[in-house]
Amino acid sequence: MSGRAIAGAFLGLSLGLQACSSLQASSSGSAPQKLVITGSSTVAPVASEIAKRYEAQNPQVRIDVQTGGSSRGIADIRQQVADIGMVSRAAKPEDQGLNFHTIAKDGVVVIVHRDNPIQRLTRQQITDIYTDKLNNWQDAGGKSQAITVVNKAEGRSTLEVFTKHFQLKSSQIKADVVIGDNEQGIKTVAGNPLAIGYVSVGAAKVNVEQGTPIKVLPLEGVQATPQTVQDGSFPLSRPLNLVTQGPLNPQQQKFIDFAQSSQVKDIVQEQSLVPVQE
Amino acid sequence: MVRRLAIPFGKEQGATLMVWLVALGITVLFLWLLSDVIWQGGQAINGAFLTQAPIKAGLEGGIAPILVSTGLVLGVCMGVSLPLGLGTALFLTEFSPQRSHQAIRLSLDILAGVPSIVFGLFGNAFFSKVLGLGFSILSGGLTLACMVLPILIRSIQVGLVNVPHEYRQAAAALGLSRLGTLKTLILPAALPGIAVGILLGIGRAIAETAALIFTSGYVDRMPTSLLDSGRVLSIHIFDLAMNIPGGEQNAYGTALVLVILLIVINTLVSWFAERFRQSKLQIL
Numbered sequence: 001m002s003g004r005a006i007a008g009a010f011l012g013l014s015l016g017l018q019a020c021s022s023l024q025a026s027s028s029g030s031a032p033q034k035l036v037i038t039g040s041s042t043v044a045p046v047a048s049e050i051a052k053r054y055e056a057q058n059p060q061v062r063i064d065v066q067t068g069g070s071s072r073g074i075a076d077i078r079q080q081v082a083d084i085g086m087v088s089r090a091a092k093p094e095d096q097g098l099n100f101h102t103i104a105k106d107g108v109v110v111i112v113h114r115d116n117p118i119q120r121l122t123r124q125q126i127t128d129i130y131t132d133k134l135n136n137w138q139d140a141g142g143k144s145q146a147i148t149v150v151n152k153a154e155g156r157s158t159l160e161v162f163t164k165h166f167q168l169k170s171s172q173i174k175a176d177v178v179i180g181d182n183e184q185g186i187k188t189v190a191g192n193p194l195a196i197g198y199v200s201v202g203a204a205k206v207n208v209e210q211g212t213p214i215k216v217l218p219l220e221g222v223q224a225t226p227q228t229v230q231d232g233s234f235p236l237s238r239p240l241n242l243v244t245q246g247p248l249n250p251q252q253q254k255f256i257d258f259a260q261s262s263q264v265k266d267i268v269q270e271q272s273l274v275p276v277q278e
Numbered sequence: 279m280v281r282r283l284a285i286p287f288g289k290e291q292g293a294t295l296m297v298w299l300v301a302l303g304i305t306v307l308f309l310w311l312l313s314d315v316i317w318q319g320g321q322a323i324n325g326a327f328l329t330q331a332p333i334k335a336g337l338e339g340g341i342a343p344i345l346v347s348t349g350l351v352l353g354v355c356m357g358v359s360l361p362l363g364l365g366t367a368l369f370l371t372e373f374s375p376q377r378s379h380q381a382i383r384l385s386l387d388i389l390a391g392v393p394s395i396v397f398g399l400f401g402n403a404f405f406s407k408v409l410g411l412g413f414s415i416l417s418g419g420l421t422l423a424c425m426v427l428p429i430l431i432r433s434i435q436v437g438l439v440n441v442p443h444e445y446r447q448a449a450a451a452l453g454l455s456r457l458g459t460l461k462t463l464i465l466p467a468a469l470p471g472i473a474v475g476i477l478l479g480i481g482r483a484i485a486e487t488a489a490l491i492f493t494s495g496y497v498d499r500m501p502t503s504l505l506d507s508g509r510v511l512s513i514h515i516f517d518l519a520m521n522i523p524g525g526e527q528n529a530y531g532t533a534l535v536l537v538i539l540l541i542v543i544n545t546l547v548s549w550f551a552e553r554f555r556q557s558k559l560q561i562l
Contacts, residue, residue: 036413041517041520041521042521044496044517044521045335045336045517045521045522046335048335048496048497048498049334049335064413064495064497064507065496065497066413066495066496066497066507067491067496067517068491068492081407157521180519180526181523181524181525181526182523182524183523183524184526200523203523267334270334270335270337271335271522271523272523272524
């Protein structure tokens, strides 16, 4: 009885409010155009900042960025609940009918201390180090000292990229140190000559330039630079995409063009990502 | 009394010590957590942090729009759930037959234990999509209201049941109407219980992330109406800590603001409840 009463009250209230809102919308003649973007929580902060700059240039447009994960971005686009989706991976075969528009790349590099004589590690060696099968630098061509494995905390997008590339489960990784963000990872490796870790390519580049004692290892023969990440030759990277379905309407087209233009390059770099913008 | 004295002195002391240690452990844990947040977040907080909008996804700037959204979501939540909760609790304790209680109590207890993400998905499906409220402060607040209602009802119910039955009999003997008895006697006497309910409700609502990410949303713009999407403090903390490289410092700062807000609200509600009770019932 009371449950039904509550439900009824809710329904009444909400319907009333909804009526008010639709009235309000119709009475104000030039309602702002609204663009809804949903999806990946990795893309959301960048997209949100790009949207703010876009709004500043186009005051008649309002862009709402919502998160919930890449799969939500795809689902919302398929159901046409959102105008644009956000997906932090490359297109898969099951994504047919969807258009992917890359706005940035997220590269992950393996780093060691500058004083570590190691120049390169093979894919197998990195896998073995992270699963604790290989735990002395001597076995990888270095000094006879134990390896300190630095891993990212659960839920980090860099961890996802890393484990996916090396086909590891995060439960298989035996870490000595677990860190949160890139800066913490760089500090940990810079302060420990025996450590190995991985951080985002943008953060590593800035720190190498600043003279932080870290060394970026090449991966499968490819040096990690923003250029190799950008052109896709560096293997440990993923694209951050905006996703749409069907032909673009002018509003979508304009925003996607803006997000891929050089006007937002600094925003992408601020978030330790690699810009694809010229 | 004699029996207690007969227990060997050492054993008694041991038990006392253990109880003290447990209490101490809990306090230390809480203080540790609090000092960690204060230590790490203290530097982030200043006047600008509280009055500016976030810049660079929260790496710079402040949390002003997020504070406002949090306040609005909380306001909608309590504004809807408090009258409904109070009404339901009154109905259950004062007006309905005892037999129906078991089933209602059971369903309320089960509802209180439902994970918040379930409420979030429900809110997204019902308020955002079916009722067309979209990602808005309103659908977030209404979802939270559904979530805190069971807790609110149960605590108010306990408060009402604890009012001695003699009060009601005395009021009836004096010829007071049921409504009059409620207003002047039972509600003021049950106020501590109601206050506890409000506090638990606010505590659960203000810390909520999962139920709000799909309802009130992620937009960190200053809200201009209840139909705007607005990011709350807990979602901002989660986003800074998990998705923004270098966002830790401001995540701690925001967490500290959240903790301070919670302490202030707790103190205010307790203080008002006590004052109101005393002004209504001098005899107690």
